[in-house]
Amino acid sequence: MQMKTPGLYIHVPFCQSRCGYCDFYSITQTDLMPEYLVALQREMGWYRDKFESFDTVYLGGGTPSLLRPGRVGDLIDAIRKAFVILPGSEITCEVNPADLNREDLKDLHDLGINRLNIGVQSFSDGELLMLGRRHNRMQAVAAFEDACSAGFENIGLDLIYCLPGQSLSMWEENLRQALDLRPAHLSCYELELKDHTPLGQRLAHGEIVQPGEDTQREFFLRTSEILETAGFIHYEVSNFALGMNHASRHNQKYWDHTPYLGLGPSAHSFDGAGRWWNHASLEHYLGDLREGCAPVAGSEVLDREALYSEALLLGFRTRRGIDLNEIRRRFGRDLLSEHAQVLERFSREGLITIENDFLRPTRAGMSVADGLARL
Numbered sequence: 414m415q416m417k418t419p420g421l422y423i424h425v426p427f428c429q430s431r432c433g434y435c436d437f438y439s440i441t442q443t444d445l446m447p448e449y450l451v452a453l454q455r456e457m458g459w460y461r462d463k464f465e466s467f468d469t470v471y472l473g474g475g476t477p478s479l480l481r482p483g484r485v486g487d488l489i490d491a492i493r494k495a496f497v498i499l500p501g502s503e504i505t506c507e508v509n510p511a512d513l514n515r516e517d518l519k520d521l522h523d524l525g526i527n528r529l530n531i532g533v534q535s536f537s538d539g540e541l542l543m544l545g546r547r548h549n550r551m552q553a554v555a556a557f558e559d560a561c562s563a564g565f566e567n568i569g570l571d572l573i574y575c576l577p578g579q580s581l582s583m584w585e586e587n588l589r590q591a592l593d594l595r596p597a598h599l600s601c602y603e604l605e606l607k608d609h610t611p612l613g614q615r616l617a618h619g620e621i622v623q624p625g626e627d628t629q630r631e632f633f634l635r636t637s638e639i640l641e642t643a644g645f646i647h648y649e650v651s652n653f654a655l656g657m658n659h660a661s662r663h664n665q666k667y668w669d670h671t672p673y674l675g676l677g678p679s680a681h682s683f684d685g686a687g688r689w690w691n692h693a694s695l696e697h698y699l700g701d702l703r704e705g706c707a708p709v710a711g712s713e714v715l716d717r718e719a720l721y722s723e724a725l726l727l728g729f730r731t732r733r734g735i736d737l738n739e740i741r742r743r744f745g746r747d748l749l750s751e752h753a754q755v756l757e758r759f760s761r762e763g764l765i766t767i768e769n770d771f772l773r774p775t776r777a778g779m780s781v782a783d784g785l786a787r788l
């Protein structure tokens with residue numbers, strides 16, 4: 414079987430300040446950027462034999478736009494020296510709306526970055542303040558418009574819903590403002606507050622209240638309905654594209670078991686049979702690479718059963734759904750005959766459709782995707 418072309422993820426672990434809900438690894442000590450970039454190049458050296466070429470590159474974080482175009486250019490040069498980036502590759506950079514002006518964005522475009530993901534999160538200044546974001550609504554709109562003028566055609570906006578105190582109509586207003594801009598892609602994530610985050614603490618102490626489970630589902634269904642009516646394809650639980658040519662090619666690799674290499678602190682990698690992940694500590698990461706070691710914190714081998722369970726879970730989260738022939742070929746399992754009764758019930762309840770050897774979640778099915786995968 415021909416190996417699918419892998420994707421490359423680079424975790425840029427710097428943020429100017431920490432948002433109150435954030436669970437990603439990042440630090441505010443930006444003076445470590447030069448050392449981090451040198452370490453990344455060393456880390457690339459570890460994987461030259463294992464991963465030769467990529468057709469997607471994703472600069473995520475953290476806040477990659479804090480590197481400014483100069484350092485992003487150095488990083489892209491280093492990637493191109495270490496690996497083959499195939500012609501026509503999708504190269505994405507996450508951007509904070511407060512960081513870059515039109516000229517900076519034009520510089521990013523000239524570097525070959527052809528997809529931007531702007532971390533808008535909300536178009537309400539009150540909500541942005543509550544989340545601890547360092548930009549406001551006007552900066553978010555300006556960042557999108559500047560990116561368009563800089564030549565970007567493939568621009569995604571990230572939004573978060575189910576915020577404490579947010580009503581459905583407040584969220585709908587966010588969606589309306591996003592649609593006014595007509596981005597090519599929208600990611601709408603439900604806010605999940607972990608206990609160790611500042612907002613998670615406030616939730617635990619009863620100082621803020623999040624919408625309950627039924628309301629969360631209502632937000633989800635309404636989001637899907639509004640965006641699909643506006644012409645977007647709801648291609649994954651949290652992701653919407655204005656045509657599948659604008660769907661994130663990189664993220665789709667995570668959902669269909671295509672290998673990917675993750676570099677930088679806390680980044681995860683997958684080679685088709687197992688996963689490994691780096692230390693979620695820049696200090697530890699730099700130390701290991703200085704001493705000539707790979708900065709890997711842990712790894713796991715995925716046996717056939719684990720890969721099968723994951724394939725179901727990931728499949729139920731995507732509009733493409735589960736390719737029954739592929740499941741038969743990869744795992745020797747016949748889902749339709751093994752789970753005939755449950756699947757019949759899911760279908761009767763309007764949660765899935767079974768057509769042309771594909772088992773697909775409906776909108777209602779996507780809202781309970783994790784439950785469907787438990788079969």
Ligand code: SF4
Nearest residue numbers: 428431432435474475
């Ligand atoms: S900018 Fe992003 S990565 Fe940084 S703290 Fe905020 S949510 Fe987390």
